[in-house]
Amino acid sequence: MKLYDEAIRGLFGSFDLGKARQLNIVDTDWQDVGDHNLILRADMAYELGGGEEFAVSATAVTCDDNLVPNDQIYLLGPDLADITEDISYARIAIVRVKEDSLGDGNTLYNSIRKIEYVKYHINPEGYMTRISASSGREPVRVGKASLKAGLDFAKVGKMFIDAYHQNENVQAVKLIFITAKDVDYKALAEQSKHMEDITGTIDHILKNVVMDCGTCSLQKICDEVEGLRELHFSTLNK
């Protein structure tokens, strides 16, 4: 399972993880409010990725324990309590799974999406994530009351990590929150799009048995990503 490994390295190359703080992972009893997570503007302190700001989200899967040695939460930039206005934001989740645990064919695609869709089911109180798959945006409204009550990225991160671990194939998660101003969010967004393209191409390969790669609009992705071509031809041979 190396489909995303090069893309992950590319993503790490677009910001300096060395400047990020590693947050302690401690148990939290911060409430997940499920569908009752509405934060109106009157109750909002600010919006991460609000308005014209970048709101990047990226999820990738790997089996490489060099990329994800254990559960880790990093923060590059100010924590929630130190932010005072809408700023650009990114949330990156690199999820390490057991080798060969995700299956092949449609099972592989569905397993990857299942890991990605964890983000739709995390609703920390005072942290309202809005997710647009079509625009690749994931802005977050942060509530005033929850900030006063001590909401921070360590708590949010722990809730994400716990949710990923609900999947028995997940071994470790590297979660990176980025709020720093001097980060190239455009490059991050492009890397995120590339990861989404890889997942989309897996689906395309499985649904469309194209014999002539020269006619396929996703050939460029297949050429770039180690493992995709192999997946394609193993599908053709079945």
Added chain:
Amino acid sequence: MEKKPIVLAVAGKGGVGKTSLAAVMVKLLVEAYPDKKILAIDADPAVGLSTALGVEPTLTLDDIRKEAVEAAENGDARATVEVLGEARYRIFDCMVEMDGFSFIAIGRPEAAGCYCKINTYLKEVISTIADNFDYIVIDGEAGIEQINRRVMEKVTHLLLVTDSSKKGCDVVKTIKGVADNLVMYDKVGVVVNRVPSEDVLKFMDLGDIPLLGWITADANLTERDLKGESVFYIPTTAPIVGGMHAVLRKLDII
């Protein structure tokens, strides 16, 4: 324990003043509960609640519904969780957040005649976001279609509005008959609007529907309607404000 919102909806014949009553309900709720979350939904394709509340929406539910349909037709096949996520994302783009209340308009579909699709979408939207609000006021379209399509399924308080005409009374009785089967309301009742005098009430046949209140015709309100003024500027002494205050008290809402 799961919080359930109070969902008030007005329904009735066209032209009986439903929109003004819905707008005044929003005003009274905002004044009574400044710390509660209140949502006003203009579910009438004829549009009018936005003007009555002084809101200028730039995007409607029908706009985002059409976007979703176009994306699907262009081959953008998404999983259900993504489609729902997208809808929740876009709802905030068409929700106008005012002081004290939020507002959504369903808009006016371009295709003439059939509002089935937008009514179905409206029902889903109400289901998706309703539980996040304490009070929801829905200004329904005239007639029975939204009741039939179960758009009002989550309504807890159904206010049937009529004037003193026989036709108006017949329409609210018909709506009540259908709603008894399709709406899970807690309370239902009639508000008689624009009555020339209280004496008229005894000649009206409202069947078995309880009378919640009546409101006398008000020339000042007609003038304000003509000018398109917000109900927030209507004086508290106006008959419509006093009348709706009494209705909400009778319903134990305020």
